[in-house]
């Protein structure tokens with residue numbers, strides 16, 4: 111399979127280049143040249159297939175033979191070492207729990223898959239691969255843990271100081287080994303900008319083999335289509351159209367769903383739900399895409415003012431607004447609405463939602479109310495509630511348990527390097543430290 115840059119369709123590279131570069135040299139994002147539809151036989155077998163087998167078929171469908179099938183099987187298996195339950199919350203409303211991985215958020219899927227893929231390519235070259243990851247919380251932990259100890263790789267995590275929860279922070283600042291955490295005195299958008307600038311900097315490119323682990327890397331997106339197939343297979347016997355609501359920030363998770371749909375998975379409709387960082391819902395109403403500085407909310411992993419995968423979404427619809435707006439509905443919700451939903455679902459359905467999942471729940475309910483169609487609704491529960499324990503405890507007036515993997519992180523010692531939003535200083539740091 112070849113991958114092209116969204117800035118220039120004639121710039122095509124192979125999987126190794128797409129994954130090791132992250133961002134295309136012209137600043138575009140890589141997209142598969144085609145997204146083949148899976149076979150009829152595959153869809154017939156889907157309801158009884160194992161998660162691993164369907165994920166391998168999906169990954170192979172996009173990647174092709176760029177890496178040996180046995181290696182891809184191993185990578186898929188490594189990625190999926192945890193459960194992905196589909197939990198009924200109420201009639202026609204299911205939570206797809208994506209938080210049972212080692213860092214308890216859905217980003218484990220992308221990070222684990224990508225780390226293995228990059229590790230495979232790192233073995234074939236002499237130079238160490240330096241992975242830059244800007245994070246609003248969960249990317250940093252998933253990427254750092256995914257790459258921890260992977261030979262031939264070094265990770266630099268950039269995060270906005272004071273804007274991620276203590277539990278999130280501990281998950282990428284206590285690891286050491288090949289992981290370095292930069293505590294940036296700024297916002298997530300500043301961190302993302304520093305990373306983007308680094309990729310365009312000739313001096314850095316000369317000295318390092320740089321790549322990005324943000325959702326701009328195509329390797330993160332491929333495994334994010336796996337669980338749409340898996341959950342669909344669990345729910346298709348209900349015989350109703352299936353609608354997915356995705357709590358969104360950089361819109362990588364929903365892009366994984368769109369990939370699944372392009373591969374032939376009959377997803378009826380998508381709902382993109384955001385917090386008050388509502389650039390995409392506003393676009394869907396007004397046709398105007400106007401990035402703006404991010405605002406801080408209680409669903410902080412979605413505090414994104416300029417969603418990086420938006421261009422990929424547009425690309426999947428041939429840059430046709432009407433086609434996109436027909437398949438995707440956008441809603442945004444305030445922190446107060448989010449808290450109310452968490453409280454109501456807890457008291458009435460005895461289900462604990464984290465603030466991100468709660469936005470997914472709200473988006474799904476709103477959509478189901480607006481259409482008269484009887485649909486099976488799935489919202490993606492993207493993080494374990496304990497990752498946002500402070501907000502969840504306060505909102506639900508309870509004290510939720512911290513699962514063991516998180517307790518271990520909490521006991522670790524935080525080590526970070528303070529940084530400013532100045533690119534010159536960031537560059538100097540990289541050149542001198544490594």
Ligand SMILES: *Cc1c(COP(=O)(O)O)cnc(C)c1O
Pocket residue numbers: 215216217247248249325357358359360361362363364411412466467492493
């Ligand atoms: C990253 C993240 C999101 C947003 O996912 P995108 O792919 O950036 O849209 C939602 N919830 C949680 C918990 C996350 O970590």
